[in-house]
Structure formats: C-alpha cells, structure tokens
Amino acid sequence: MDFTDLTVKSAAELLAHKKISAKELFEMSLKRIRQVDDKIHAFLYVAQEQAKQQAVEADQLIADGEGFALTGIPYAVKDNILVKGMQATAGSKILENYKATYDATVIKKLQLENPVIMGKTNLDEFGMGVSTENSAFGPTKNPYDLTRVPGGSSGGSAAAVAAGEVLFALGTDTGGSSRQPASLCGVVGFKPTYGRASRYGLIPLGSSLDQPGVLAKTVEDAAIVFQIMAGSDVHDSTTLPKPVPDYSAFLKPDVKGLRVGVPKEYFIEGIQPEVRQIVEQGIAKFQDLGAIVEEMSLPNAMHALSAYYIILPVEISANLSRYDGIRYGLSVPGKNLEEGYFQTRSQGFGAEVKRRIMIGTYASSAGYYDAYYKKAKQVQVLIKQDFARAFERYDLIVTPTSPSTAFKFGEKTADPIQAYLEDIFTVALNIAGVPGLVVPAGLTSQGLPVGLQIIAPHFAEEKLFWAGHALEQALNLKLKPNL
Amino acid sequence: MFCGSPNAEAAEPNVHICELCTGQPGTLPVINREAVEKSLKVGLALNCEIAEYSKFDRKNYFYPDLPKGYQISQFDMPINGRGQMTITMTNGDTRTIGITRAHLEEDAGKLMHPAGADYSLVDYNRAGTPLLEIVSEPDIRSAEEAKVYLQELQNIMRYLGVSDADMEKGHLRCDANVSLRKIGESGFPPYKVEVKNMNSFKAVANAIEYEIKRQAELLDQGQTPARETRGWVDDKAITVSQRSKEESQDYRYFPEPDLPIMQFTKAYLEELRRDLPELPKARKERFMSDYSLSDKDAYTLVAYKELANYFEHVISELDEWLQVEKQADDGKYGFAAANWILGNFLAALNECKMLPQDSKVTPENFAELIKLIRQGKVSNLAAKDVFAKMFATGEDPSNILDELGLAQVSDEGLILDVVRKVIAENPKGVEDAKTKGEKAFGFLVGQTMKELKGKGNPQVINEILKKELQS
Numbered sequence: 002m003d004f005t006d007l008t009v010k011s012a013a014e015l016l017a018h019k020k021i022s023a024k025e026l027f028e029m030s031l032k033r034i035r036q037v038d039d040k041i042h043a044f045l046y047v048a049q050e051q052a053k054q055q056a057v058e059a060d061q062l063i064a065d066g067e068g069f070a071l072t073g074i075p076y077a078v079k080d081n082i083l084v085k086g087m088q089a090t091a092g093s094k095i096l097e098n099y100k101a102t103y104d105a106t107v108i109k110k111l112q113l114e115n116p117v118i119m120g121k122t123n124l125d126e127f128g129m130g131v132s133t134e135n136s137a138f139g140p141t142k143n144p145y146d147l148t149r150v151p152g153g154s155s156g157g158s159a160a161a162v163a164a165g166e167v168l169f170a171l172g173t174d175t176g177g178s179s180r181q182p183a184s185l186c187g188v189v190g191f192k193p194t195y196g197r198a199s200r201y202g203l204i205p206l207g208s209s210l211d212q213p214g215v216l217a218k219t220v221e222d223a224a225i226v227f228q229i230m231a232g233s234d235v236h237d238s239t240t241l242p243k244p245v246p247d248y249s250a251f252l253k254p255d256v257k258g259l260r261v262g263v264p265k266e267y268f269i270e271g272i273q274p275e276v277r278q279i280v281e282q283g284i285a286k287f288q289d290l291g292a293i294v295e296e297m298s299l300p301n302a303m304h305a306l307s308a309y310y311i312i313l314p315v316e317i318s319a320n321l322s323r324y325d326g327i328r329y330g331l332s333v334p335g336k337n338l339e340e341g342y343f344q345t346r347s348q349g350f351g352a353e354v355k356r357r358i359m360i361g362t363y364a365s366s367a368g369y370y371d372a373y374y375k376k377a378k379q380v381q382v383l384i385k386q387d388f389a390r391a392f393e394r395y396d397l398i399v400t401p402t403s404p405s406t407a408f409k410f411g412e413k414t415a416d417p418i419q420a421y422l423e424d425i426f427t428v429a430l431n432i433a434g435v436p437g438l439v440v441p442a443g444l445t446s447q448g449l450p451v452g453l454q455i456i457a458p459h460f461a462e463e464k465l466f467w468a469g470h471a472l473e474q475a476l477n478l479k480l481k482p483n484l
Numbered sequence: 485m486f487c488g489s490p491n492a493e494a495a496e497p498n499v500h501i502c503e504l505c506t507g508q509p510g511t512l513p514v515i516n517r518e519a520v521e522k523s524l525k526v527g528l529a530l531n532c533e534i535a536e537y538s539k540f541d542r543k544n545y546f547y548p549d550l551p552k553g554y555q556i557s558q559f560d561m562p563i564n565g566r567g568q569m570t571i572t573m574t575n576g577d578t579r580t581i582g583i584t585r586a587h588l589e590e591d592a593g594k595l596m597h598p599a600g601a602d603y604s605l606v607d608y609n610r611a612g613t614p615l616l617e618i619v620s621e622p623d624i625r626s627a628e629e630a631k632v633y634l635q636e637l638q639n640i641m642r643y644l645g646v647s648d649a650d651m652e653k654g655h656l657r658c659d660a661n662v663s664l665r666k667i668g669e670s671g672f673p674p675y676k677v678e679v680k681n682m683n684s685f686k687a688v689a690n691a692i693e694y695e696i697k698r699q700a701e702l703l704d705q706g707q708t709p710a711r712e713t714r715g716w717v718d719d720k721a722i723t724v725s726q727r728s729k730e731e732s733q734d735y736r737y738f739p740e741p742d743l744p745i746m747q748f749t750k751a752y753l754e755e756l757r758r759d760l761p762e763l764p765k766a767r768k769e770r771f772m773s774d775y776s777l778s779d780k781d782a783y784t785l786v787a788y789k790e791l792a793n794y795f796e797h798v799i800s801e802l803d804e805w806l807q808v809e810k811q812a813d814d815g816k817y818g819f820a821a822a823n824w825i826l827g828n829f830l831a832a833l834n835e836c837k838m839l840p841q842d843s844k845v846t847p848e849n850f851a852e853l854i855k856l857i858r859q860g861k862v863s864n865l866a867a868k869d870v871f872a873k874m875f876a877t878g879e880d881p882s883n884i885l886d887e888l889g890l891a892q893v894s895d896e897g898l899i900l901d902v903v904r905k906v907i908a909e910n911p912k913g914v915e916d917a918k919t920k921g922e923k924a925f926g927f928l929v930g931q932t933m934k935e936l937k938g939k940g941n942p943q944v945i946n947e948i949l950k951k952e953l954q955s
Contacts, residue, residue, distance in 0.1 A: 082510075089510075091509070099509070103508070200510075201510065202510040205510065208741035235514065236512055236514060315738060316741060318544070319736075322553020323507040323551065323553045327606065328506055365736040366736055370738070374738060
C-alpha cells in the first residue's frame with residue numbers, strides 16, 4: 002500500500018475495515034515526511050510524539066466503535082492556526098518562540114473526530130505573500146519542480162498534501178492563500194463564505210477577509226473535512242448561525258442544468274496561454290457534463306485587487322500592533338519604551354510585513370482615510386453587487402486561479418506589484434465574501450499543475466463541491482509529483 | 485467588555501485575565517450584551533439620543549497597558565448621543581449640563597513603576613473591562629458644579645444598578661478639561677488643559693480650583709496656558725504637566741471588522757425605558773411632597789440609596805400599621821421617620837461603618853419605635869436610649885421599654901400627684917412662674933420631670949401644671 006495514493010475517504014475505509022491502524026497511518030505519514038520534507042520544506046514543526054499519542058487514541062476509539070470520518074487521519078496545520086501547546090509562528094521571527102495557549106475553533110471542531118496532527122506547515126510571514134518566500138524560516142519548494150515556488154501563503158500546506166506527506170491540510174485564505182497554492186501544487190483548495198467558518202484562533206491578517214481553508218487531494222475529501230469545520234462560533238461574531246447542509250449528499254457525477262458563468266474580464270492578456278487553454282478545457286468539460294455555460298461580465302472585479310491592497314493593509318496595520326515585545330514573542334530591549342518597540346518590530350518583521358504596515362498606516366491616517374480606505378470600502382460594495390447580480394442568473398462562476406503556473410524562486414521578489422498580481426483572480430472572492438474552490442484541471446507541457454476556480458454565492462458551498470467533484474471525476478487526472 | 489474574564493478587584497496582578505484580554509494572537513472580541521444594555525440605560529437616564537445603529541471602532545496607539553495595540557472604542561456611531569442632566573447646587577440653584585455623547589469602550593491595564601527600579605510592570609486585570617465614557621458639553625462653570633455633576637452622575641449610576649461608581653476604586657474616573665475666558669467674552673479660549681488623576685470628588689474640586697488659579701495667574705501676566713495634559717498630585721495639592729497636546733495624536737480610527745454593527749429597535753429601547761427604576765431626582769421630589777421633607781433632607785436620603793430604601797421600608801411598615809389600626813395618616817409619621825433615620829440611625833451607621841440593610845434594626849421595629857413616640861408612649865429623650873439598645877441588640881422597642889422601665893408616664897392621676905408636690909415644695913418657683921412667664925414655668929416642668937425620672941409625658945405635665953397654677 003502506497004501512502005501517497007491514499008485519500009481521507011479511502012484511508013477512513015481502510016481504518017473502518019481494520020485493514021490498517023491509525024498508528025500505521027501515522028508511521029507512514031511520518032516516514033514520508035522524513036523522506037521528502039528535506040527537499041520541499043513544507044513543515045516548520047513535526048509533532049511526532051503528540052501525533053503518535055493521538056494515533057494510539059484514535060485506534061482505541063475505532064476499536065470501541067467510536068470512529069468518525071476523520072478519526073486517525075494524519076493532517077497538517079498551517080502555522081498561523083493555533084493548536085494549544087504547539088508553536089504558532091505565522092512564519093514570522095516575531096513569534097518564533099510563541100506557543101499557542103488555546104485551540105483555534107476549527108481545530109477544536111476537527112479534534113472532536115480525533116484526526117492526527119502531524120505538525121505545522123510553512124507560510125509567508127503572517128500570510129503576506131504568494132510563494133512562501135516571505136517566510137522567516139525559508140521557503141517551501143514546489144513538489145512538481147523544486148526550483149519553483151509552491152504558491153502562498155499556504156504553500157506549506159499545499160506542498161505537504163501534494164507531496165503525499167499528509168492526507169489533508171488546513172490553510173487560511175485572505176486573498177487566495179489557499180486557492181493559489183492549490184492551483185500551483187495540483188491539489189484541491191477551498192475557501193468558504195466569509196462567516197461560514199470560525200476565524201477564532203487564526204492569526205489574523207485581514208479580519209474582514211480571512212477564512213480558514215482546506216487543502217486536500219480530492220473535492221470529496223475537502224467536503225468531508227469542511228463538513229466538520231463549518232458552522233457558527235460564539236467566539237466569532239462574524240460567523241452566521243445558518244444550518245450546514247450535508248455536503249456528501251451533493252457529490253453527484255453530473256451537473257445537468259447547472260448554469261455556469263464565465264466572466265470575460267478573467268481572460269486578460271498576460272495570462273499564460275497554456276493556463277488559459279487548460280482552464281478552457283475544464284470549462285468545456287462542464288458543458289459536456291450537462292451544464293449551461295455562458296460568457297458573462299463582472300465589470301468591477303478587476304478593481305478588487307486595488308481595493309484589497311488598501312483594506313487589507315489597513316487591517317494589518319492594526320492587527321499586527323500587538324506584536325510589541327511586551328507580553329510574548331520576540332522582545333528586543335531598548336533604551337526606552339519607544340526604542341524597545343522600534344527594535345522589536347524592526348528585527349521581528351520581514352520586509353513585506355513592514356511594507357504593508359506602512360501602507361496601511363498611511364491609508365488610514367487622518368486626511369487620507371477618506372481617499373483610500375473609505376473609497377476602497379465603496380469599491381467593495383460595487384464588487385459585491387457584481388456578484389449578487391451575476392448569481393441571480395448563474396449558479397456558479399468559473400475562472401482561472403492564477404495567471405501563471407508556479408514561478409521560479411526570486412522571480413517576483415524584486416517587484417512586489419508582480420507578486421500582488423498573482424492574486425488578481427482570487428481576491429475578488431474575499432472582497433465579496435463568496436466561497437471558492439480550486440480543482441486541478443491539468444498539467445502544462447512542463448509538467449506544472451493548473452487549477453480551475455469555481456465561485457458560488459454566499460453560503461452555497463455545496464454547489465462548489467457538487468460541480469468540483471463532477472469535474473474532477475470527469476477529468477480523472479490523478480496528479481502526483483515525482484519526488 | 486469583549487471576553488469572559490471577571491470584572492472584579494484582585495489582590496494579585498494578572499489573575500483576571502484570559503487569552504483575549506492579554507491580546508493573544510487569533511482571539512476575537514464578542515460584545516457583552518449586559519454592558520450594552522446598561523449603557524443604554526445610562527443614555528435613557530441622561531436623556532440621550534439613541535440611534536438605531538451603533539458600531540465599534542479601533543483606536544490605534546501603542547502603550548504597554550494596551551494589549552492589542554488598539555483599543556476597541558466607538559468613533560462616529562456612539563451608543564448614546566446628545567443628552568442632558570439637571571443638577572441642583574447646594575444653594576438650591578439648578579444648572580443644566582449638556583451631554584455630548586456616552587460611548588462604550590474597553591479599559592486598558594495598569595502600569596506600575598516600582599520605586600527605584602529601572603523597569604515597569606503591567607497588570608492586565610483591568611484590561612478589557614467595560615468603560616462608558618460620558619463626555620459633557622463645556623457647560624460646567626465652577627469646581628463646585630463639577631463636583632455636584634459627578635456626585636449626581638454617581639447617584640444615577642447607582643440607582644440604575646450600572647456601577648458602584650466609586651471614585652476611590654476607579655469605578656468612576658474623571659478627566660477635567662479646564663480653560664478660562666474673560667467675563668463677557670464668548671467662544672472657546674484658544675487652549676485647553678486636561679487634568680487627570682483625581683480619585684475623589686474632593687480631589688476633582690481641588691484640582692479644578694488649582695487650575696483656575698494657575699491659569700488665571702498666567703493669563704493675568706499676558707501668557708496663554710499651554711495645551712497639555714496635567715496630573716493632579718493629591719498630597720501636594722498641585723497639578724503637574726504630563727504631556728503636551730500641541731500636536732494632536734492620530735488614532736487612525738476605523739470600523740472594528742471583528743464585530744457586527746449593533747441595532748437597537750424602538751421596541752427594545754421602549755422596553756428598557758419602561759424598566760428604568762425611579763431616578764434620584766424623581767425620588768427626591770416625591771419625598772419632599774409626600775413627607776414634607778426639606779430639600780436638604782430629601783437630598784441626603786436620596787443620595788444614599790440604601791438609606792432611602794430603608795426609609796421606604798419603614799414607611800411601608802408604618803402604612804400597614806395605620807391601615808390595620810384604621811388610623812388616618814396625619815402625614816407626620818413619615819416626617820418623624822425621616823428625622824430619626826437621618827439623625828440617630830445615620831450617626832450610628834456611620835460610627836460602625838455599616839450599611840442600613842446590615843443593621844440589626846429591622847424596618848418593622850424602626851416603625852414601631854416611631855409609632856411609640858407618636859403615641860406618646862416614650863419621650864423623645866428616652867427613645868434615644870431605646871434606639872441605642874435596638875441598634876446594639878436588634879430587640880423590639882416595646883420589650884426594651886419594659887426592660888429599661890422607660891415607658892413614658894402619661895397617667896394624669898400620677899402626674900397630678902407629682903405636680904402638687906412640686907408646687908408645694910417650690911413656692912418661689914410658683915411665684916416666678918406666675919409673674920415671669922415661660923422660663924420660670926419651665927423650671928417647674930423640669931422639677932416635675934425630675935420627680936418622674938424623666939419618664940413623664942411633657943405634654944401632659946404642661947397641661948396639668950398650667951391648670952394647677954391657675955387654680
């Protein structure tokens with residue numbers, strides 16, 4: 002049995018039929034991490050002892066007939082999600098020695114089913130980046146080509162799943178952080194509706210944009226995992242108490258009658274021809290499966306990136322103020338209070354973090370607030386209206402995920418704008434608050450994965466899983482990197 | 485305000501804290517419904533405009549006592565808008581003080597500077613507790629007005645059950661903005677001095693007096709006082725400069741993305757308004773009209789909520805008794821009760837540092853004492869001894885009267901015997917009483933009372949003595 006061939010679904014079946022134990026799964030996962038993580042550096046921390054303990058407990062539960070869909074399943078957690086007692090660096094030097102004092106709500110919910118946390122994965126510092134090159138602890142490499150980035154910021158989680166180190170991983174998604182790396186690493190990436198899952202225990206980047214994300218090998222796995230994560234949380238006042246449907250009931254092989262919109266603005270110049278081609282093939286597949294596909298327009302969607310790079314830095318500038326060296330994390334002493342702050346934050350934060358704090362501070366300061374932040378919030382309203390109007394006519398919208406495939410290290414570090422453009426197709430969803438799913442759609446001639454992005458109305462995640470699953474089954478790609 | 489840590493005093497630092505109020509990464513605020521409701525009650529009591537929507541904002545600044553690097557406060561949509569309250573000065577004058585707004589926010593922690601140390605310590609016990617900042621209009625014209633305003637605010641908070649509003653304990657804090665202009669001038673002076681660190685009403689009044697004097701001296705010398713924050717140093721009775729305000733700090737307020745906007749429906753606000761308790765002003769007026777209390781006495785009672793409550797309990801006991809006895813209320817029972825409560829009872833409470841409800845004297849026994857006095861069964865003088873015993877033991881006054889033999893003698897036959905004896909033994913006194921009037925007459929009353937060991941009913945003695953002297 003090859004561990005890298007397993008999915009959450011198939012592993013759970015093996016566990017249920019006692020063909021494998023949770024401890025064996027844990028050992029296989031650990032072995033794979035030992036084998037390949039030196040090459041790809043997906044993990045910042047491997048929780049070997051704790052994971053072993055969890056696996057033993059999971060076996061006991063399964064033996065007692067108390068196993069669930071995720072019991073004993075090895076997974077990884079992005080290092081900006083808090084797991085009590087484990088490090089939570091957010092990829093930053095300023096939190097290098099920070100240990101979480103509590104569990105994030107999504108972790109609490111998942112742990113009710115006793116999966117096994119193998120460790121914490123790499124990310125761009127505080128989630129700011131599209132390549133993991135902004136991690137204070139070195140970049141993660143793309144399992145399909147070690148000279149290329151895995152995408153970001155959840156690059157560690159995407160690479161860990163793609164490389165078969167774990168069966169699924171948690172990410173976060175503020176502007177595409179789960180979807181873009183999924184596309185670049187050939188895995189499934191999912192971002193829920195803003196308010197569908199709890200942000201409590203996610204180290205915030207942009208509070209009005211953040212959601213936890215899922216990286217998985219199949220759409221079905223993503224649905225199984227999200228089924229448990231979804232729902233309101235008393236600790237997160239931005240979650241809504243809407244009932245969570247049974248997603249598995251929507252996993253059907255065809256999409257007959259589904260109305261799919263393809264926004265023309267998303268097929269801009271500058272998009273790699275092969276990316277375009279693969280995405281168009283995927284869209285054609287929808288038609289084959291019985292969907293009604295039409296070209297349509299989201300006139301304001303392309304302004305999403307501009308609005309995003311105002312709203313996000315403003316929220317960042319406040320969200321990152323707490324890292325001041327007073328209570329936890331890096332603390333560099335100074336001659337006085339002000340110098341202490343200055344030293345701590347100068348040494349603790351990387352260049353991109355500092356850049357965004359400065360942009361955000363500027364855009365929210367007196368005299369500029371109206372011109373920038375307020376304007377950006379108005380643009381946000383227009384984009385929301387775009388989607389609302391589109392969803393009156395369409396069940397789903399399908400787009401590319403990223404204009405390009407995985408790029409080489411250093412290719413986009415010199416010019417931050419180039420890196421920001423990576424998010425051009427993904428940010429509108431966060432700005433509008435709608436959910437999105439990225440499904441692998443093919444490999445380029447260079448052997449690099451390309452993902453297709455499906456967008457659904459607010460709280461209609463089931464439509465994503467439905468269409469995504471049907472596409473995945475029809476394409477039958479079974480991608481796997483050569484490591 | 486946004487987490488579940490207790491809002492309580494603690495001997496140890498950093499014990500009433502949680503991941504939220506220490507600003508751990510990933511924590512999110514949740515609005516404390518009770519704090520919002522109590523703030524709305526304050527708004528209703530201060531006649532504030534309450535908008536349908538209110539929101540929280542982030543106020544950004546760095547300080548070690550501020551765990552998140554921003555304070556969740558309210559910027560442009562405060563929970564309570566414009567309002568006003570009328571205060572009564574000691575001379576009976578009333579003044580209307582405008583309320584600009586009253587907004588909700590979370591408190592910060594406390595910095596401590598150990599003597600001689602080259603470091604400071606921070607205690608987050610207080611961090612995150614709800615704070616309602618009541619901003620008043622520049623209507624206050626003297627230190628005395630400021631003091632009365634604060635005292636009345638405190639009383640309103642206590643009546644609403646919103647806060648103990650104890651200044652010494654920091655439940656009620658006051659930053660006073662002081663500036664002067666020439667008599668006859670209008671508009672705002674070109675400067676403003678904010679004074680902090682006053683932790684009693686007296687300190688507020690003293691600090692303002694001091695500032696008025698300090699600023700007047702500068703102005704008289706042709707100088708304009710600096711725009712700054714000054715701290716009151718209580719033991720030296722001076723203010724000292726703390727921070728210049730020449731450059732205004734940019735707090736970069738923006739809407740708190742972690743919290744939804746609050747909506748208050750008309751029905752909800754009406755329900756709150758309906759459930760508001762009687763406020764001090766209305767209660768004082770009721771006491772004055774129902775029991776003929778003076779403004780001052782009514783104010784004293786009302787200002788001490790527990791004492792006023794006790795008084796009302798005694799009144800209801802008296803009412804019950806009057807009803808049972810089918811006696812008409814001559815309106816003097818309440819008056820007598822108030823006098824006793826504000827006199828002997830209050831003095832005894834203060835001496836023992838005790839709250840009215842904790843005293844051993846039940847309102848029922850208190851009512852009985854008033855009844856015995858009014859019925860002439862005990863003299864006012866003797867009643868003081870009875871009360872002292874009641875206060876010490878909690879016994880009922882009739883028993884004490886019997887025990888101490890203090891029951892007042894109203895028996896006319898007995899008094900007549902004594903009066904005749906006194907007349908016989910004091911021919912000079914009788915002569916004087918007939919010629920010199922009141923004072924000499926009093927001497928004979930005193931002699932009679934002495935014979936009766938102070939237990940004689942003075943009214944009966946008076947009547948009988950008069951009759952005997954005329955005969």
